[in-house]
Amino acid sequence: MPKNTPQHLTILTGASRGMGLAMAEQLLQPGQHLVCISRQLNPRLVSGNGATVEQWQHDLSDAAPVATRLGAWLQQQDGTQWASTTLINNAGTLAQLTPLRDADAADLAHALRVGLEAPMQLTAAFLGATRGWPGLRRVLNISSGLGRRAMAASAGYCAAKAGMDHFTRCVALDEASQPNGAKVCSLAPGIIDTDMQAQLRGADASSFADQGAFAQLHESGQLTSPADAARRLLAYLARADFGKEPVADVRG
Template sequence: MASTSHLTILTGASRGMGLAMAEQLLDAGHELLCISRKTNDALTARAQARGLRLEQWPQDLARPDAAAAKLETWLAAHGEGDLAGVTLINNAGVIPTIAPVGDIAAADLSQALRVGLEAPMLLTGAFLRATVAWKCQRKVLNISSGLGRRAMASQAAYCAAKAGMDHFTRCVALEEEQRGRHGAKVCSLAPGVIDTDMQVQLRSADPDRFPDVGNFQGMKSRGMLTSPAEAAARVLAFLAREDFGANAVADVRG
């Protein structure tokens, strides 16, 4: 009988859509490794109740080299075993001070790019190296944003990180195509507009420094935001599609 077990590695799993994805992956029976700044006790209890293996690393992704090295070592020790599939979901991201780029401290800009772009690049490289000989299905899902495809004032770091993630994913997709049927399937996916702490940040910004603040306030007042649980379900349904990876850059609403 073919194995149905799956291993998913998920960053930014302690809150928001990341937490909702972690909960739904556990409910679906996945073995889970979560990499976040903080661990979540409720996730641990959920996994224990289902008899599933869950590991949570309290890892600062502003140190992506350390996180990537740890992941590569962990995957090598874990081995493929009888897995039917292994997936990396790069979900973590941060918005620095919402202001014109000249008003943002260099350290804040650096952190946003390390967490939002450098970490996904390094973790993807570690994941692909560690699993290159595995015969099971391999996938990389990078959580992008519409702001990676549309410029916005006072969002330079976030927009740049997501645009970089999109183009990075295009490059990796071309590389993995060269491996034929052994290549990983990769996609950079915009998940829609989600009612998370990040949206609270945007709605609460100073209008004098963030000219688009009214648009975000309007989306909230008109009920246009998706709940984290609903967004997670849509993203995971997209991940499960037979044609996942057919387009390296996609939007869950498309």
């Protein structure tokens, strides 16, 4: 790798499969140092060709220790070496598809911890530890259209994504007043052919009224592949105006 290759640091959650894995693989370019945080390790993610990858195995339903580790690790780094430093909160989970009156309390808590609590804790650790770093600082939160449009039998997931959108708006206001404040965006990626989509179209139609609509999306070929969705998200992240709108949709 040429000595003048810019160095970039990216922390990515939920990188072991689906769209997260696709993003991780596309990020592994010369000069990139990628830290992947997932429940499972993936042997496909290896260092090489001028890129370095670390895999941290953590369950984000208990994110406080992960946030502490991330903050401590970042504080040990030389912030001047990175042209950009980015946190991508991609991990999420779908609670049981059922009306809230029938929901399991532990299942709801798990969905909210992974989908909202963990991104907030990791974002706090990231912003605190990189405060004062001279390079470009960014936070990309992977949201969903369901954070902006209610769907029956999906209160846990919808609430987590709506919360992600709104805490991103708050962080944008916080960072706007800081020297070299971070650019932040909660970005909806469109409809993607992932395990979550399979869960939606395979749900019990008697408790999830939209099951047929999701099945039709798959049957009619309207789902974006994880690789294509990853390319769109990373292209949006690379835009010069990233963060101008704290809540956005990759489809424009």
